[in-house]
Amino acid sequence: AQKVTQAQTEISVVEKEDVTLDCVYETRDTTYYLFWYKQPPSGELVFLIRRNSFDEQNEISGRYSWNFQKSTSSFNFTITASQVVDSAVYFCALSSGGSQGNLIFGKGTKLSVKP
Amino acid sequence: EAQVTQNPRYLITVTGKKLTVTCSQNMNHEYMSWYRQDPGLGLRQIYYSMNVEVTDKGDVPEGYKVSRKEKRNFPLILESPSPNQTSLYFCASSLTGTGTVLGYTFGSGTRLTVV
Numbered sequence: 221a222q223k224v225t226q227a228q229t230e231i232s233v234v235e236k237e238d239v240t241l242d243c244v245y246e247t248r249d250t251t252y253y254l255f256w257y258k259q260p261p262s263g264e265l266v267f268l269i270r271r272n273s274f275d276e277q278n279e280i281s282g283r284y285s286w287n288f289q290k291s292t293s294s295f296n297f298t299i300t301a302s303q304v305v306d307s308a309v310y311f312c313a314l315s316s317g318g319s320q321g322n323l324i325f326g327k328g329t330k331l332s333v334k335p
Numbered sequence: 336e337a338q339v340t341q342n343p344r345y346l347i348t349v350t351g352k353k354l355t356v357t358c359s360q361n362m363n364h365e366y367m368s369w370y371r372q373d374p375g376l377g378l379r380q381i382y383y384s385m386n387v388e389v390t391d392k393g394d395v396p397e398g399y400k401v402s403r404k405e406k407r408n409f410p411l412i413l414e415s416p417s418p419n420q421t422s423l424y425f426c427a428s429s430l431t432g433t434g435t436v437l438g439y440t441f442g443s444g445t446r447l448t449v450v
Contacts, residue, residue, distance in 0.1 A: 327377040
């Protein structure tokens, strides 16, 4: 069975703090893809990153960074020097080669960044 | 501009009155899918389509129908809506439907309220 767990339901930080959003996944497939999406208060889903299972390199994009560790089945997301505009719900998702393209989402982490 | 277009964005309807939420993509994607988002549950797949005339149930298909008569369109039909179908709905598309995921494009969402 495939599953994505985001154990943190809500996180509240003060602006300029660093924050890490956790994501743990389960799959028996050797080929799979991991995603992070941002959902701001306006409701749309904003794609942040896609990572395939054969690429364990960490990725940095501006204030955002992602740590993919197959050994612990985790794909954590860190925001450095958080800003109020980072306030949103963040979803981690998993899709594998044998799943007919089904994208399995975690339940999301609501991040509130206070000024 | 490559996009997935959902209509309407907002809809309030009464129990039992049939409705259709449209979804159209302009990227010649084979794979299309519908999700519903509910508080605390994340996004759950309703139906998906690997290609024209090929559809299958996702995790929560009860009360919904879909059709895929042409590649670009994938409407979601609620024959007899009930209040428990009040939710935020997303349509998504992806290039391939063979399980090789190259990324998903999401529509802007449809917020449905059934009273």
